[in-house]
Amino acid sequence: MYRPRVLLVAVNARSIQANPALYSLREAAARQDLADMLHIYEYALHTPQQQMLAEIYEMNPDIVAFSLYVWNVAVITSLIGDLQRVMPQLKIIVGGPEASARGYHYLNQLPADAVCIGEGEDSFCALLTALAERQFYAYEQDTLPVVPGFLVAGAEQEYCPAPLPDIAGLPFPYDTDTAEYLRDHAKLVYYEASRGCPHNCSFCASAREKLRERPLELVLAELPRLAAIGGQMKFIDRTFNANPQRAIAITREILRLHRPGLSWHLEVSPFDLPPELVELWCNAAPDYFQLEIGVQSLTPAALQAVGREGNWEQAEPQVKRLIKSAGSHVHLDLIAGLPGDTKKGFAKSFHRLHQLNPDYLQFGFLKVLPGSPLAGKAPELGIGFSGEPPYQVLATREMAPAYLFELHRAERAFNALYNKTKDFRLNLLDLAEESGDALSVYQRAANLMHWRGLNQGEAAAIVRRLEEENYNREL
Numbered sequence: 001m002y003r004p005r006v007l008l009v010a011v012n013a014r015s016i017q018a019n020p021a022l023y024s025l026r027e028a029a030a031r032q033d034l035a036d037m038l039h040i041y042e043y044a045l046h047t048p049q050q051q052m053l054a055e056i057y058e059m060n061p062d063i064v065a066f067s068l069y070v071w072n073v074a075v076i077t078s079l080i081g082d083l084q085r086v087m088p089q090l091k092i093i094v095g096g097p098e099a100s101a102r103g104y105h106y107l108n109q110l111p112a113d114a115v116c117i118g119e120g121e122d123s124f125c126a127l128l129t130a131l132a133e134r135q136f137y138a139y140e141q142d143t144l145p146v147v148p149g150f151l152v153a154g155a156e157q158e159y160c161p162a163p164l165p166d167i168a169g170l171p172f173p174y175d176t177d178t179a180e181y182l183r184d185h186a187k188l189v190y191y192e193a194s195r196g197c198p199h200n201c202s203f204c205a206s207a208r209e210k211l212r213e214r215p216l217e218l219v220l221a222e223l224p225r226l227a228a229i230g231g232q233m234k235f236i237d238r239t240f241n242a243n244p245q246r247a248i249a250i251t252r253e254i255l256r257l258h259r260p261g262l263s264w265h266l267e268v269s270p271f272d273l274p275p276e277l278v279e280l281w282c283n284a285a286p287d288y289f290q291l292e293i294g295v296q297s298l299t300p301a302a303l304q305a306v307g308r309e310g311n312w313e314q315a316e317p318q319v320k321r322l323i324k325s326a327g328s329h330v331h332l333d334l335i336a337g338l339p340g341d342t343k344k345g346f347a348k349s350f351h352r353l354h355q356l357n358p359d360y361l362q363f364g365f366l367k368v369l370p371g372s373p374l375a376g377k378a379p380e381l382g383i384g385f386s387g388e389p390p391y392q393v394l395a396t397r398e399m400a401p402a403y404l405f406e407l408h409r410a411e412r413a414f415n416a417l418y419n420k421t422k423d424f425r426l427n428l429l430d431l432a433e434e435s436g437d438a439l440s441v442y443q444r445a446a447n448l449m450h451w452r453g454l455n456q457g458e459a460a461a462i463v464r465r466l467e468e469e470n471y472n473r474e475l
């Protein structure tokens with residue numbers, strides 16, 4: 001029987017990353033004795049396109065499947081164009097969050113032969129089975145088989161969604177060889193203990209996804225296998241502490257597995273932090289936990305407009321404890337350009353989070369993601385945004401384009417002076433305290449640097465200049 005060669009390709013944001021979706025697909029296929037059809041190539045955004053093109057060409061697959069995200073669409077679109085020029089018989093499949101949200105668009109625009117919509121483990125195996133059952137393959141005129149979850153060019157009217165895979169039944173994504181590869185190449189090791197989120201923030205692509213948890217006993221049994229790989233583990237659960245008691249049980253097991261060189265990255269909601277969980281994270285070995293805490297905004301009107309719930313006044317003391325503790329490296333997320341957020345409201349949120357002195361403060365901008373509840377409401381809310389990835393906000397009723405551009409410049413200054421180094425932290429905290437408005441410090445800094453990057457000496461000169469300006473104002 002002919003077994004087509006199917007190449008799964010990831011183009012990751014950074015070379016330290018390894019796309020877990022590909023390994024999850026391969027392990028799911030292995031259970032059905034289909035893994036021999038699958039091959040995996042991983043690249044990073046900075047990989048020369050010529051290299052990707054040549055390696056895929058030399059491998060000579062029948063089908064190439066790409067995982068599309070907002071950050072890699074442009075590169076993959078260009079690569080697919082070249083692949084079609086040099087391998088006209090090649091079948092192209094795209095999947096992943098970006099393809100799932102705009103299936104028909106990518107089917108036509110790329111063009112692709114099929115789009116895998118939604119979670120792929122079961123539907124991809126169904127496709128491989130259907131391919132393996134064909135007596136021969138791949139004439140240029142063939143269409144791909146139609147299976148649930150796949151939007152197939154030429155058979156669009158036959159599309160039907162696939163049921164969600166049983167998360168309890170999914171295999172552990174890393175076999176012995178993959179574990180060795182991840183360890184030897186010092187890759188981040190991604191792990192998924194749950195999918196979906198119980199919250200409903202309208203800007204988020206997970207907002208409509210019901211929370212599904214992998215059984216706790218299975219997670220506890222898999223953690224030692226992850227720890228054995230070593231390095232930095234990264235839970236991709238949208239909200240690690242969505243179920244706080246479960247988060248405590250997992251954290252206890254992670255603590256038991258401690259050894260030098262190991263750390264765990266978790267995405268955390270500030271609003272589900274029982275003291276027991278905070279205590280465990282605070283008392284861990286230095287920087288054993290890396291917590292990314294999604295605050296997003298402190299402006300009540302903005303929180304209401306995007307359907308985000310939670311009481312920051314109650315959450316803040318716990319977040320402060322985590323920032324002050326040695327056991328956790330704390331990264332706070334803040335979003336500019338939310339509907340309902342004003343210039344004053346954003347500046348207040350920024351100042352308050354800045355003065356907590358987190359290890360890292362992500363000064364992000366709203367993205368109106370296709371498929372998110374906000375995408376449908378954007379015109380009604382007066383949000384203007386870029387029509388192509390990353391769908392970034394360009395204007396809101398409260399923030400004109402000129403102001404958002406000014407914020408982008410402030411963000412560059414902030415990253416150069418605050419996030420990139422801790423050398424100026426105390427000076428910056430003092431400057432912000434004196435002015436009562438941390439954002440204005442970086443707006444002033446942005447005027448001194450405009451769009452240029454900064455080396456350490458230039459950064460130090462800007463901080464000195466800001467201090468002199470403050471001093472002169474006080475005289």
Ligand code: SF4
Nearest residue numbers: 197199200201204238
């Ligand atoms: S932003 Fe975070 S908390 Fe809100 S729906 Fe998305 S994953 Fe859940």
